[in-house]
Amino acid sequence: MTTLTVREAIYYSAQLQLPDSMSRSEKKERAEATIREMGLQDAMNTRIGGWSVKGLSGGQKRRVSICIEILTRPKLLFLDEPTSGLDSAASYHVMNRIVQLAKQDGRTVVASIHQPSSEVFELFHNLCLLSSGRTVYFGSISAANEFFALNGFPCPTMRNPSDHYLRTINKDFDADIEKGVGGKATATEAINILVKSYKTSQGCQQVQRRVLEICQQNGGQEAKKGNQASFITQCTVLTRRSFVNMYRDLGYYWLRFAIYIALCLCVGTIFHDIGHDYGSIQARGSMLMFVAAFLTFMAIGGFPSFVEDMKIFTRERLNGHYGVAAYVIGNTFSSIPYLAMISVIPGAMAYYLVGLQKEFDHFAYFALMLFTTMMLVESLMMIVASIVPDFLMGIITGAGIQGVMMLNGGFFRLPNDLPNPFWKYPMYYIAFHKYANQGFYKNEFLGLTFPNEQIGGPATITGDEILRNIWQVQMGYSKWVDVAIVFGMVILYRFMFLGIIKTVEKVKPMIRAFLARTSKNPTHAEDPYASPMDA
DSSP states (O other), rough: OOBBHHHHHHHHHHHHHTTSOOOOHHHHHHHHHHHTTTOOOGTSBBBOOOSSOOOOOOHHHHHHHHHHHTTTSSSSSEESSSSTOOOOHHHHHHHHHHHHHHHTOOOOOEEEOSOOOOOHHTTTTTEEEEEEETTEEEHHHHHHHHHHHHTTTTTTTTTHHHHHHHHHHHSSOOOEEEOOOOOEHHHHHHHHHHHHHHTTTTTHHHHHHHHHHHSSSOOOOOOOOOOOHHHHHHHHHHHHHHHHHHHOOOOIIIIHHHHHHHHHHHHHHEEEEEEESHHHHHHHHHHHIIIIIIHHGGGGGHHEEEEEEEHHHHHHHHTTTTOHHHHHHHHHHHHHHHHHHHHHHHHHHHHHHHTOOOHHHHHHHHHHHHHHHHHHHHHHHHHHHHHHOHHHHHHHEEEEEEEEEHHHSSSOOOOGSSOOOOOOIIIIOOOOOHHHHHHHHHHHHHOEEEOSSSSSOOOOEEHHHIIIISSSOOSSSSSHHHHHHHHHHHHHHHHHHHHHHHHHHHHHHHHHHHHHHOSSSSOOOOTTTOOOGGG
């Protein structure tokens, strides 16, 4: 997270990944030792930084990511393009630190990398070159030049060997490449020559023998379970980390808080001292509808920050740091204080400026319903973010969904006038605006009496009659049932988010595999250790 310092980011991750059998001091010591190993001790108290706050350099951010992954001291470490987006100097420092760690702990590091500089390339011990799934070369760095030269593709003088290798086997443009002194060959032809040569080489045979030896060995002792923090610890740490991030990220809640204050001041001054005449009935309904619809609508403003959280969650989830349930619980509990603050302070400004019922229990219900509806909208946006990860598309999608719910919430078209079967059944009962509007109406109108200006009618009209006849509110249950239904929808949406995440994780690989098989230009994959006679 961009708002955390290096020390905080690594320590929170240590608390999530390391087992509860380790004390806090031991986890803190492990975190600081890891920071020193990656050469970040001078930046311990520097925020990572992002679009709004300047922080670490690109190379330092990459080293922070590596720190998080080596906290558990894994014996095998996979790094996917650790130098991507870095300049040559930053790339060298990152890879040099990784090589030093591998030497110190006897750790195996497998890194995919594109276009390494000559200095970075010299740090490697072994090299694996792949082209469309086929092994072009797998062996030591020192023997790679000889292998290419023997097959007619020597590396020219003063050229980076890695550039030469990648240029030789890159068939994206199928450009002609130098072949010895005289001839030329396409990249496809060069790949076929190198693949066949590798299959018949002594190095390939040694690899095959080694693989057979490993396959025939009995497995080592299975790692003991419980090498991570407990579920309760994960929830606690994620709640604390998310709370700090929300506090420091101005775009998460603070900007919305300022906008809510401005909007509620507008509402309070426009509907100021609304009174108790007959015309105030419509004004009350309009004001409460605006609160239930547009103030909750503004909750989508934090969607960009939430998308950034989702990126971090996806990466940490796939790396096995914690589960979906722990993330949902942590995000929920960390957001409660901020949503409560937004509900109470701006809500009180609008409520008392307008002159709604003065009793505290009425205001408490008003703030509680506002809080619950905003939490529901955030739950809805969590679902949208899990399906539409792009923040612009997500905001458009979330706004569209809320617009439909708002339209048939019972204000713009009264419930009895909604067309059947779609808009009233089921859409009217699915939209949370139905329950928010009815809860607000019951909270405000019950117990009040207004003068009746209708000709031929009684002198006064009660709040109960207004709810039944004007707003067509269902009076078979109390206002507390309405808020309970909205709260139940919050829980349902959070469970839907959890289910979607788990489903996407299972379905996405199958979709990718299907698309790969049905591609117009399928890639040709071969067994890298197949017998030379199979070629």
